[in-house]
Amino acid sequence: MSNNIVVAIDGYSSCGKSTLAKALANKLRFVYIDTGAMYRAVTLYFLRNNIDTTDTGKVTHALNDIHISFKPSPDGVRVLLNNEDVSDEIRQMEVASNVSTVAAIREVRQAMVKLQQLMGKSIDVIMDGRDIGTQVFPHAQVKLFMTADPQIRAERRYKELLxxxxxxxxxxxYDNIAKRDHDDTTRDESPLVQAPDAIVLDNSYLTPDEQLAFTLGKIKPLLEGPK
Incomplete structure (x- = not known):
């Protein structure tokens, strides 16, 4: 059995999951895997190629043509879709408006979960998303569930996009965040739910440094003992 450590971070959109995950990975020298970016990359591919998301056959065929990878860079990890850097394009509103629909497709989730499990099989990882602690790594040593006031999340996202x-x-x-919250929590396939053993982090009024300190306090005991 692998003795690597998995930190699973789940939560609502625009809660700062990736910001915290990157800071943790940098501090602990773990590998950071942005699963949300993976679903965004699939969404971008579907949009570019006019894939009918209601046609299971076309979705499955398209997934066979998609290769997602990550590349370290001075300004953080870059997301590659079939060897093309799409890190900026996947953050646009068109992708954000469609990603929940794509992420709810059974075949898409099965393909991404399989890839995520493979990525985190033998290395220490920080992985964030919607179902990391419930579906991808249900036995993760540390599970964090992030939330924040919807208005505050919208303000943060607006400043980022402007x-x-x-x-x-x-x-x-704000409307996009509300829609994604609804879609993420009500979909049939791997809905966003808090794992029973997850630590809740409401960061509505916490700074990034305060969030990092809180989470490190939960992880460090694992690193001090035998892995």
């Missing part, structure tokens, strides 16, 4: 999309409105961002 420089790249000056035409975007706060109402658009």
């Amino acid at each position: 420089p790249k999309n000056p035409a975007i409105t706060m109402a658009e961002v």
Whole structure:
């Protein structure tokens, strides 16, 4: 049995999961795997190629043509879709507006979960998403469930998107977050739920440094004893 450590971070959209995960990975020298980016990359491929998400055959065929990987860079991990850097494009509103629909497709989730489990099989990883602690790694040593006030999440996301999309409105961002929350928690395939043994982190009024300190306090005891 592998003795690597898995830190599973689940939670709502725009809660700062990836920000915390990156900081943890850097501090602990773990590998960070952004599963949300994987679903966004699949969504981008489907949009570019006009894949009918209601056609199981076309979805399955398209998945066979998709290769997702990550590449370290000075400004963080870059996301590659069939060897093309799509790190910026997958953060656009068109992808954000469709990713929940794509992520709810059984065949897509099965393919991504299999890939995620393979990635985290033998190395110490920080992995964030919607079902990491419940489906991908239900026996992860550390499970974190992140949440925050929807209005605060929308404000954070708006500030992040505005420089790249000056035409975007706060109402658009808030509505998108509300829709994604609903879609993520009500879908039939691996809905967003808090694992019973997850530690809840409401970061509505916490700074990134405070979130990092809180989480490190939960992880460090694992590192101090035998793995």
